[in-house]
Amino acid sequence: MSKIKTYEEINQKLKAGKAVVLTAEEVSKMAQEASPEEIVEKVDVVTTATFGAMCSSGAIINFGHSTPPIRMEKIRLNGVPCYEGLAAVDSYIGATACDPDNPTYGGAHVIQDLLEGKDIVLEAWGKGTDCYPRKHIKTKININTINELILFNPRNAYQNYNVAVNTTKKMIHTYMGTLLPNLRNATYSTSGELSPLLNDPEFKTIGIGTRIFLGGTQGFVVWPGTQFHTTRPKNELGVPVTNAATIAVMGNLKEMSPEYIQAAYYEKYGVSMFVGIGIPIPVLNVEMAKRVSVNNSQIQSSVLDYGTVGTPKLGEVSYEELRSGSIKIGGKKIRTAPVASLSKARKIANELKEWLETGNFEISKPVQMFPQNTSLKSLKETEADHD
Amino acid sequence: MIKKRYILNFPPESGDKAFTYHLVKDYDIRINILKAEVFPGKRGSLLLELQGKKENIEKGVEYIVSHKIKCEPLDKRIYFQEEKCIDCGNCTAVCFAGALTMNKTNWKLNFDKNKCVVCELCIPACPLKLFKIDFN
Numbered sequence: 001m002s003k004i005k006t007y008e009e010i011n012q013k014l015k016a017g018k019a020v021v022l023t024a025e026e027v028s029k030m031a032q033e034a035s036p037e038e039i040v041e042k043v044d045v046v047t048t049a050t051f052g053a054m055c056s057s058g059a060i061i062n063f064g065h066s067t068p069p070i071r072m073e074k075i076r077l078n079g080v081p082c083y084e085g086l087a088a089v090d091s092y093i094g095a096t097a098c099d100p101d102n103p104t105y106g107g108a109h110v111i112q113d114l115l116e117g118k119d120i121v122l123e124a125w126g127k128g129t130d131c132y133p134r135k136h137i138k139t140k141i142n143i144n145t146i147n148e149l150i151l152f153n154p155r156n157a158y159q160n161y162n163v164a165v166n167t168t169k170k171m172i173h174t175y176m177g178t179l180l181p182n183l184r185n186a187t188y189s190t191s192g193e194l195s196p197l198l199n200d201p202e203f204k205t206i207g208i209g210t211r212i213f214l215g216g217t218q219g220f221v222v223w224p225g226t227q228f229h230t231t232r233p234k235n236e237l238g239v240p241v242t243n244a245a246t247i248a249v250m251g252n253l254k255e256m257s258p259e260y261i262q263a264a265y266y267e268k269y270g271v272s273m274f275v276g277i278g279i280p281i282p283v284l285n286v287e288m289a290k291r292v293s294v295n296n297s298q299i300q301s302s303v304l305d306y307g308t309v310g311t312p313k314l315g316e317v318s319y320e321e322l323r324s325g326s327i328k329i330g331g332k333k334i335r336t337a338p339v340a341s342l343s344k345a346r347k348i349a350n351e352l353k354e355w356l357e358t359g360n361f362e363i364s365k366p367v368q369m370f371p372q373n374t375s376l377k378s379l380k381e382t383e384a385d386h387d
Numbered sequence: 388m389i390k391k392r393y394i395l396n397f398p399p400e401s402g403d404k405a406f407t408y409h410l411v412k413d414y415d416i417r418i419n420i421l422k423a424e425v426f427p428g429k430r431g432s433l434l435l436e437l438q439g440k441k442e443n444i445e446k447g448v449e450y451i452v453s454h455k456i457k458c459e460p461l462d463k464r465i466y467f468q469e470e471k472c473i474d475c476g477n478c479t480a481v482c483f484a485g486a487l488t489m490n491k492t493n494w495k496l497n498f499d500k501n502k503c504v505v506c507e508l509c510i511p512a513c514p515l516k517l518f519k520i521d522f523n
């Protein structure tokens with residue numbers, strides 16, 4: 001009988017400093033010589049990580065009450081519009097939000113400025129009510145003056161993503177970077193064999209309640225992410241070959257580090273935010289040992305033409321090819337470039353490994369597993385009633 | 388021997404003359420074409436690195452200018468705020484001169500200034516806006 005470990009056993013070993021923790025890249029290398037049975041004997045936890053631009057990011061902020069108080073019904077932080085429908089002094093600032101007159105500075109930059117301890121101008125308007133008489137306030141806030149600052153990202157850490165190319169004659173600017181005309185470059189974004197959701201493709205250990213590395217501190221998986229899609233085409237190992245599942249994550253932004261949260265502006269596209277996420281995967285049994293053993297040659301991604309409406313698929317390539325510096329599509333050799341940071345992802349995987357090894361991080365059993373067999377609806381255009 | 392970069396702008400009527408040949412033959416200048424854009428019958432531009440004796444380069448430039456070609460020394464350089472780089476790789480996607488590459492071992496960005504042809508494509512490509520033009 002092959003070995004089966006429990007979360008409790010692994011946590012006890014972690015606390016005692018006796019657990020063996022490897023990064024997903026280290027275990028992939030180990031798997032060239034060791035069988036899954038040997039890996040489950042030797043390894044307790046595998047750390048995975050990613051550091052890429054994740055548009056679906058933002059922060060919940062509570063500003064605290066002024067005297068006299070105001071029911072904030074229009075809110076601007078350094079000119080960036082924030083959501084005003086939460087409550088009197090609560091707001092959500094989306095990473096991609098921006099003032100159309102200043103499109104290069106957005107919500108992600110406000111979040112980064114807050115993290116770096118800078119002062120931010122808060123301006124808010126209300127209609128004035130009996131209990132909230134004030135109609136306008138303009139003041140400065142910073143990370144220490146506000147109550148809560150909670151990162152809440154509804155869709156992060158995509159399980160695989162597309163490779164982007166452009167077959168048209170014009171250069172295009174996308175969230176996958178600048179795509180040169182006539183298939184002159186290809187960009188890719190996941191960290192391949194180090195990627196969190198590619199090491200547990202069927203979500204046997206990742207679910208609601210999973211404790212993770214988030215932006216430099218401990219955070220949690222709080223829900224399946226939006227556009228959670230588990231019925232995408234898969235390869236023979238069961239690994240999706242295109243963008244599939246996602247996770248919603250949450251954590252205390254006040255504890256995070258600007259090193260792992262970074263505002264970004266993409267030319268002619270807009271603002272986004274790089275987010276560092278690391279997920280520990282417990283090697284509970286042989287099946288999980290097989291999953292974490294996956295290597296770049298066994299993970300494929302779909303090459304899509306971002307220049308053409310409908311982004312038609314032009315082929316499939318492996319992460320090994322992508323990392324080699326060039327891929328071949330229709331006989332044509334195309335240069336590849338990453339648009340997410342593997343060096344940072346490695347740093348996160350190693351930092352998380354250290355937290356685990358020093359007993360500062362407990363792995364958690366999900367309180368609820370993710371749904372199975374989900375697919376996506378597209379937005380149909382019907383005639384609106386009150387046009 | 389000195390090395391200097393020039394950007395040449397050709398009016399339509401000068402596009403068919405063998406300038407580079409003369410620079411080599413008559414002025415003993417080594418030429419490295421860093422970038423060339425030629426639109427037949429219209430204008431064209433050449434980014435050249437000239438290497439040779441100082442007086443030869445001066446004479447060669449005089450020769451070019453005498454043929455109504457605009458010739459400006461290229462003093463601008465691409466400046467990069469390395470300490471803020473997150474090694475995302477976005478800039479390497481557009482740098483065909485090979486000045487910006489990813490180190491395949493540690494996956495950090497490598498910037499080889501000597502290969503830069505100042506095409507300026509990396510400026511908008513970097514999501515952190517770390518590239519700037521430095522006019523010396």
Ligand code: SF4
Nearest residue numbers: 482503504506507509
């Ligand atoms: S300007 Fe930028 S993209 Fe162009 S060659 Fe120089 S480093 Fe490369």
Ligand code: SF4
Nearest residue numbers: 472473475476478513
């Ligand atoms: S695009 Fe900017 S941040 Fe990314 S690797 Fe290049 S210089 Fe660094």
